[in-house]
Amino acid sequence: MRYDALVIGAGLSGLAAGIRLGMYGKQALLLERHALWGGLNSFYRLRGRRHDVGLHALTNATSARTGVLSRVLRQLRIPREALQLGPQLRSVIRFSDLEVWFSNDPALLESELAAAFPARRDALATLSAEIANWVPEARPMPFASARAELLRRLGDERLVDVLLLPTCYYGSPLENDIDWTQFRILYQSLFLEGIARPRGGIRTLLTALKTRLEACGTELRTNCGVERILLDGARAVGVRLDDGSELFADHVLSSAGLDETLALCGRKPEPDPARRDLSFLESIHALDCTPAALGLDAAVAFYCLADRLCYAQNEAPTEPRCGVLSCPGNYADQEPEAAVLVRQTVIANPQRWRELVARGDEEYRAAKLEHSARAAAAAASLFPDWRAHTLDLDVFTPRTIEHYTGHVNGRVYGSPDKRQDGDIGFEGLRLIGTDQGYLGIVGAMMSGIGIVNRHVLAAAAESAP
Amino acid sequence: MNDSDIQIAIKDIIAQIAPDEDLSQLDPAVRLREQIELDSMDFLDIVMELRKLYGVQVPEADYKELATLDGCVNYLRPKLAGKTLHCAARV
Known part of the structure; x- marks a missing residue:
């Protein structure tokens, strides 16, 4: 049979994409090489204990309707209660000689930073307001160094390090720096919208997603690896599985990563030799x-x-x-x-x-x-x-x-080269997930939703029912 | 099918997309996005739901016609003629 869409990888971006496809009647199939779903955010059992991979906290936890998590849940028709979110009590950024606490009330971070860097109080307030009012560009933006942008605004290397420490750990594929767009997204996600943990950890979220996926009629095949993406000239037309069978579709969405997806297309990635x-x-x-x-x-x-x-x-x-x-x-x-x-x-x-x-x-x-x-x-x-x-x-x-x-290389935050539109040069093929430039669990879900909306559903809305 | 049925059917769709919104006070003459939190993704869903439930096609050039409830009713009246509407919001 021919599918409307094949999704490579049943991580959070793939699961979200699969739900959106199924919701509007698209024949979609999720292909997952492993026995479990969740990708970089999965779970396992060891010596009688249940562990999560990846999940530290869910960002964008605010229940405000404009919050990114709220918008993701609306798009997936998953009730917020299904996630059983418990907000953080408080968190800390610590260097040997200073500590800055933050919570889901942005005022705490602001007062802690102002107390630690009193000379930068006004510059910090201006920065916080700038980021609070900032809306990400719809078009792909070239890389800009958050370190340079912050230093220009705050004039204090130490303070810049304090802000980069959590944001780098939350999503930077670069050393000691992060893209300025991604920094602002993370600042909003972590500090302004706050963090929470689902009771039960990543399983709770993955169960909600999988239940919804099944209700939408999208099939998930585990233990089913993709060996290569099938091309007709510059167009992706399907995939060949590890067992040699071939599947065909109008759209292939890959969460495998940029270099990994190029390799599936038989292209040799050309990594920057200076990149670590x-x-x-x-x-x-x-x-x-x-x-x-x-x-x-x-x-x-x-x-x-x-x-x-x-x-x-x-x-x-x-x-x-x-x-x-x-x-x-x-x-x-x-x-x-x-x-x-x-x-x-x-x-x-x-x-x-x-x-x-x-x-x-x-x-x-x-x-x-x-x-x-x-x-x-x-x-x-x-x-x-x-x-x-x-x-x-x-x-x-x-x-x-x-x-x-x-x-x-076990790259958790993917390639430093992000493709916001998911385009890697083949018709009918789009990246979803980490290398599309979205961050964290919530970002991964948004990436799957966004690509399906723009590249599959918007076109369907135009065509005759 | 009358105009009020169409309005209820639209509200049903919105209620499904944005279950946390209060739709009882909507002014049909005022832009929906000024009254409730609807982003472009939600808007795509209204169009997709119309297509799924009623086989109605809304080209992108016509999206502006759906800005208010009154606009929705006027635009959809001919397209929904003779179709059975799902009006859960009435019961």
């Missing part, structure tokens, strides 16, 4: 108590032990001086099982991890534990030390991420 891919080492500690009981009461703690931001690769497998702690228990109304977890994320160097993998299983496993321990020891100089309370630890590396997502 960023990936993460993530450690999930299950404690014998809640982190809050130890004094670790931030929902998310973005930290840096060095004087200057070091969101960058280092020659070693990880950069332990800078990272994120995430405590699901420090959101309102969370399930007891999650309340004892601390997740720690630090930057990892994909090349070093490839070398470690090549040295064999034993060395790779030992390296995971060693680098996880280093990261935890580093954090203990700034935060309450939880290490003696760890009952269970799971660590994943760039290798793990690459294996489960197919993203080259």
Whole structure:
């Protein structure tokens, strides 16, 4: 049979795209190489514990109707209650000599920043108002450095580092900087619209999406990898699956990533040789108590032990001086099982991890534990030390991420080259997801919705019923 | 089918797209977007719902005709002639 649309990948962008297609009668099929859906934001069970991959918090949590999450849920016809959102209690940005707290009330961030940088109080208020009133351009915008834009407005390198630390960790594929458009989107998403966690974590969101997908009649095939995209000249006409069978469609939407999708089309990507891919080492500690009981009461703690931001690769497998702690228990109304977890994320160097993998299983496993321990020891100089309370630890590396997502080098935030219109030069083929330039879980869903609306449904609305 | 049926059918569609909006106080002569939170994505959905429910085609050039409830009724009256409307909002 011929499909209206084939969607490569059942992550959040693919699931959202599949729902929108099904809602308006399009024959759509989601193809997922793995046994589970969710992509970069999936879930697993280990030694009797349930873990999430990826989800630290859901951004844009405001219940205001203009909020991005509200708009996404409206487009998908998912009631907000289905997500059981618990807002963060509060979060922190910490350097060795300063801390800035923020919550879902933007006034807290404003007063904390003004207290830490009193000379920049007016410039900060102007910046905050500028970003609050800013609406993203509909057309693709060229890259601009957020560091340069912020420095021009705020005139203080240290303050710029404070603002870049959380935004880089939340979505930058670049070292120590982020695109200015993406910075403003993240500032709105994290600080103005606020963060929350679904009770039950990513499963709750994924269950709501999958239930809706099924109700819309869109089929999801798991354990079904795409081997290549079939082309007729410069037009994508379908896909060949790993098992050799071929499927044909008017539209192919790929969440595989820019370079990965070009490779599926048989094109050799030409990565910038100066580019260094960023990936993460993530450690999930299950404690014998809640982190809050130890004094670790931030929902998310973005930290840096060095004087200057070091969101960058280092020659070693990880950069332990800078990272994120995430405590699901420090959101309102969370399930007891999650309340004892601390997740720690630090930057990892994909090349070093490839070398470690090549040295064999034993060395790779030992390296995971060693680098996880280093990261935890580093954090203990700034935060309450939880290490003696760890009952269970799971660590994943760039290798793990690459294996489960197919993203080259375990790039969580994709290629630095973003294609806002999803166009990579083939008719009938559009990118959705990370490399379309949207950020985070909410951004990924919006990307799937936006591309389907503009490139599939708008055309359908024009044609005769 | 009269004009009030058409208006109810439109409100039904809007209620489905934006379930959190209060539609009981809508002024039919005033632009919808001035009264309730509807973005361009929601607007596309109104058009898609009309197409799905009633087989009505609205070319993009005509979107402006749907700016108010009165405008919707005037524009859709000939297109909906003889069709059975879904009017859940009345019950």
